[in-house]
Structures are given as structure tokens and as C-alpha cells.
Amino acid sequence: MTPLPVPDAELLRLDHQVCFSLHAASRAFGGVYRDALKELGLTYPQYLVMLVLWEHGPQPVKAIGEQLRLDSGTLSPLLKRLEAAGRVHRERSAEDERSVTVHLTKAGADLRERALPVPRKIMAATGLSIEEIRTLRGLLRRATDSLDNV
């Protein structure tokens, strides 16, 4: 079968829909997380960093950046704010002095307890089923992998 040709102008309109949907969704999620995280004193990207540390323990800035695809220009000031807030401690490695290892403080580790109910709130707020969330995550992941290899 021959696919129907789609004119450029049509695609421009569809693009409007798609890229806007993603942009809007990203900010809508951000807004709800912002509210949910306010009482924990975390911003959304800070929460991402904490999730990494809660799950995988102390690790260098480099490793955090790779998992979240963030560079040092974003992470350095973010980690300094987390450190100023007493959530983490940064420590230059003894073996390789170029490397800085980020540890949770006691307060940072304790914060995990209060973060536990957050995901359920968010998931409920999306109005999507677990199955749909899996589908969404799968499509996003495939798109991201593909886009990253351009």
C-alpha cells in the first residue's frame, strides 16, 4: 500500500500539536511536582537528583549527570543549593582529585521517607492507568533514544 502523502503545511500543524503537547505535558508535570515537593523543600530537578542518590547511593557528579543527562553547568549550582540546604555533602575524591563524590546527609536520607507518597499522588493526578503510564514511558524512551542518536 502507498502511504498518503502528507503536505508540509499539514505536518507543520501536526508539529504544533506534538511538540506543544510534549512541552505542555512537561510543564504540567513540573507544576504538580512543584506543589508536591514544596513541603519537602525540593525543586523538581533536585528531586531527580535525590531519587538517584536514594536508589544508588553516593556517587560522583559525573555519574549523576549521565543518569539524568545533565551537565556540570546545571548540576554544580544545583548540588551547591542541595548542600546549602543540608541534604547532601560534596567531597573531593582522594584517589582521583578531579572527581567530587556526592553523599546524602542524614537529613537527606531521612527525606526519602517523606517523599514516598509523592509518586502515588502524581500518578493519580495524571488520570492514566499503570498500563497507560507504561506505554507512555515506553514511547518516550524510544523517542529519546532515537533523538539522542541524531
Add this chain to the structure above:
Amino acid sequence: MTPLPVPDAELLRLDHQVCFSLHAASRAFGGVYRDALKELGLTYPQYLVMLVLWEHGPQPVKAIGEQLRLDSGTLSPLLKRLEAAGRVHRERSAEDERSVTVHLTKAGADLRERALPVPRKIMAATGLSIEEIRTLRGLLRRATDSLDNV
């Protein structure tokens, strides 16, 4: 059937996946758009504004903000940059002097021609089929609508 109970800790890990997927996808799209738009001299959010103007013609800042869910704190400086670049012209309305109408300049309107091939490039770069893109957009839209009503 009774759904299996999912422990909080499990959800925290899933949350890691979901919110990170969205965040990463948003930035992955952003990166590819950034490259595609560089030669047009537009940033991604500026492109969103131009899409709105190309599609719906001159309109007040308020209307643009509603369509893109952006407030004046974001739009005001963005529109000033677009105006400085000669893409748009801002004009205070005669009937309601609180309102500022944004018009395309000739250069801004002409830019549409060069933007036409962009969506096809992006769509190809995602590696998703048209059908999958529709599914993705649908899920994002539903989640966004739901999240906005929290």
C-alpha cells in the same frame, strides 16, 4: 479482580523512571529542535510562538499565552527578542490599551517557508510511526488536562 498492591518504595523507583522519561524526552526533543532551528535563528519556545502566529495570525499576548500556557513573565522578554530580531511587531491595541497585539513582519512570515521541512525531520528523528506519535500525543494531552485540573 483485585489489583496487586504496589509498595511505595516500588512506586518511587517507577516514578524515577516516568518523571525522568518525560524530563529526558523533553530535553531530547529540545536538543534536536535546537539544531534544526539554529539556521532559522529561532529557539524552541520562539518557534512555538511563531507556529501560533503562522497558523492563527495576529493576536494579543494573552491569546498566545493561553495557547502555549505561558505567562507574561516568559512571553514579554521572548517577544521582545523576536521583535529585536525583526520577526514580529508589537502594537498596543487602540480599543483596549491594556492589550498588545503581536503581528508577523514580512521577514517573520517569510520564515515559515524555511520552517516547513522541520517537522518531517523531527518526526523521522523520533523513530516513531505516525500512529505511535498520535498515541503519544493523546496520552500526553490526557495527562496534561488531568494534571492541570489538580
Add this chain to the structure above:
DNA sequence: GGCAACTAGATTGTGCACAATCAAATTATG
């Protein structure tokens, strides 16, 4: 050892997102 290549972070500068606040204009209401 000595020098080049590389790596980890930090810094700087631009632009976006959003909350809070303000000014000016318009509309509603008594």
C-alpha cells in the same frame, strides 16, 4: 622525566519557566 591528550568540574553568559508584585486601563456596581 617531560609533554601532549584527556577528563572532571567550575564558571560565565544567554534564554526559558514561573511566582510575586506592580501599574495602567477597563468594566462593574452602587
Add this chain to the structure above:
DNA sequence: CATAATTTGATTGTGCACAATCTAGTTGCC
């Protein structure tokens, strides 16, 4: 008409994203 409430943008301040550049430390190779 006069005042209050609302609406539209602009401004300010904080934080994130990212490119470009820099420093310091490490590794490879002769």
C-alpha cells in the same frame, strides 16, 4: 459619577538548561 474589582502586560528574582571556556588533575607515550 465614583469607587471597587478585574484584566493585561511588565518587571523582578530564583532556578534550570546548555554552550563555551577555563583550571586542575590524570594518563599515555616517547
